[in-house]
Every structure is written in C-alpha cells, then in structure tokens.
Amino acid sequence: MTPTAGSDRVPRRGNVPRPGQEQRPGWVPRFGRVQRLVHRATGWLMAFCVGTAACLYFPPLAELVGRRLIVVAVHEASGLLLPVPVLLGLFSASFRADLRRLNRFAAYDGEWLRRALKRLRSRPAGKFNAGQKLYAAWIGGAVPVMLFTGLLMWFGGLLPWIPRSSAIFVHDWLALAIAAVLVGHIRMAHRDPLAREGMRTGYVRLDWAREEHPNWLG
Template identity: 60%
Template sequence: MSLRADAPARATHVHRFSRAERWVHRTSAALMGVCVLTAAFLYVPELAQLVGRRALVVSVHQWAGVALPVPVLLGLVSRALRADLRLLNRFGPHDRLWLRAALRRDKRHSARPAGKFNAGQKIYAAWIAGATLVMLGTGLIMWFTHLTPLVWRTSATFVHDWLALTMGIVLAGHIGMALADPEARRGMRTGEVSREWADREHSLWRT
C-alpha cells in the first residue's frame, strides 16, 4: 500500500545544537587551547627555550584562564543551553547500562542506550566543569601571591600543575573521540546531525 501523497516525509536531519551553544563551545575551546598551549611553553623546558618574552606568555595564560568561564556564563541567556545543561546534569538507569557496556567494551548500540547525551559525555562535562573551577581558584591564588600564606600558594601550585597534566590527557581523549565521529563534529559545527546517526547513537533522544 502506498503512502498518502500528503503525508509529511520524515526529515533526514535533526537539530542538535543552537547557535548560542555552538558559540559557547567554540569560544571555550579556543580559550582552553590558549591555556594549554601557554602552559606547555611555560613548563616544558624544550618549549620554554623558544619563548623570548616569558612574562607575556604568563599574562596571556592568566587572562585566558580567568576568561574561561565567561562564555558559559554569557551563554546562560540561551534557553537551549540551559535545557542541555539540565540534561547533562541528570543520570538515569540507561546511563548505568551505557557505562557497564563501555567498561565491558561492548560496542553494540543496543547495549548502550543514550538520550541526547550519553553517560560518557555527562561524566566528561561534569569533570571538566569542576576541574576548570579548581584551576581557576588555584590559579588566582598563584597569581595574587600577597593575599594568601605560603602554604596555600605551595598547595595551589601542586594541585594546579598536576590537574593541568590530567586535563591535558582528558582533553586529548575528548579530541580523539571527536575526530573519530564526523557526524558528532558536524552537529557541533552546523547544529544538525543525520537522523540515522541520532537513532543509532542516541536511541532514547526524542528528536
């Protein structure tokens, strides 16, 4: 039996991210990139030798770090961003199933149910948000040395340095996973993804 001529065709693409969300992601990524790059030139001896104006690199690193939360704060005016932040902040039974399948290296899509965001993305978002706040706090203690006692500055330096290394590793993993999923990258670049990808990777997402 043929379909009715006036029956609406199911769209081949679905909207995933708003313009404001894409702006927040790109700006945050750029600022994070500046922080990581300047940190590398400050702490890796082979790279530090290439820098002639170390004080300038320090200033760029400091101001990029202070500015890092700004895109998200400005983006909160977006209803779409606020809605997605609520989704990222909620775990359900399907997220536990996704994590168990990931730990077992079970790559079957049926074993990894996910809403708009899977459990891995939720954990990453929560971790990177918390780590950014810790880096900001410890960085300010290191910057304004006259406001805190020596033991605070020593502790802040230890936490800042080791957390920076951890963040570099986690960010490398995040970038690697993004490079392995062209459709996910297109969603962040254009705001749309194919319905086939959405149904396969995010089966519980009501598109």
C-alpha cells in the same frame, strides 16, 4: 549529577530551528547557535590555557617560543576568561536545558558505561551519553579549582593560610590531568565526524541520532 529516570528523551523547543531557517531532509537539529558558540569559545580558551602552560613548564618549548612575559599574560588572561562563555550562555533557555540534561544521570547511563567497558557497539543514550556527562562534570569541577589556585599563585597573600606551594602543586597536577582528559575528548571527537558535524552546523543525520542517542529522539 542528579539521578533521574530519563528527562532528555525528546528535543526541546530550544533545539528546533527558528522560523524560516532552512530544513535539511534526513537531518535533525541538535545544537543551537548559543551552544555552538559557547563550545567554540571555550575550546579556544582552553587551547590557549593548555598551550601556554606547556610553553611555561617544558624548557624545550619555552626556549622555542621565548617571550615568557607575553606567554604568561596570555595564560592568565585565557584562564580568567575561561568561565565567561558558559556564564554568558546561561542567558539562553536552550543552553540551560542542555546543562540540565548533562547534569542528570539517567537509569540507562549506567548501562551505557557497562557496555562501553565491554566495548559493545549498541549503547542506550539520551541527547548526551554517559561519557559526555562525566566529561562535562569533570571539566565543570576542574576549571573553578584551576581558577582558584591560579589566583592564589598570582596574588601571593590572597589567602595567607593557604601556602602558595600547595596552590602550585594542585594547579600543576590538575593541569596535567585536564590535558590528559582533553586528549581523550579530542580523540573521541576525531573518531566521530558526524558528531563533529552536529557541533559545527547544529544538525546531525537522523540515522546517526537514532543509533547513537536512541533515547533522545524516542
């Protein structure tokens, strides 16, 4: 991520409702339709990937579900499609603006991490806090590696100088790490219903935004 003094201070035009869109008193726009659709589609594809992987690797689940060939096909298809929502989202200027915010580690993000480790409630953050930026960076790096190692497992002779056993080792252990991080992400989202409201409807309460993301609204 690129360090910066703080470039996500004010919502940009991509987060402002279109003309005629209903305004909600006491609420502010946070995510446009593209961001919400990308998040939703990526979440479902990730759920299919993780769920089918669990059915393939844990014998009790494999016996319960059965139909191994179908499970393998769903796993492979969802894995191949996983980057597609983000790639399609790049056609949206507002989505690209949010990606730039996620990729820039501002000066106050270090303070957010220090306060988070001390479990202090008040933490400085822009539109995305440091935890969300680290999570996005982790997923953004892990998914291409999973896709690459999955292709090496699928097509045995794709790169003959890389042993298939090495691809399996990386794929399996990285999958466990992704699952653990996803559990943490879901747990944090479950603890903050107002944040979930923002991803579901595109709006968040103004008082929540000022408390949780003070450097976003200014």
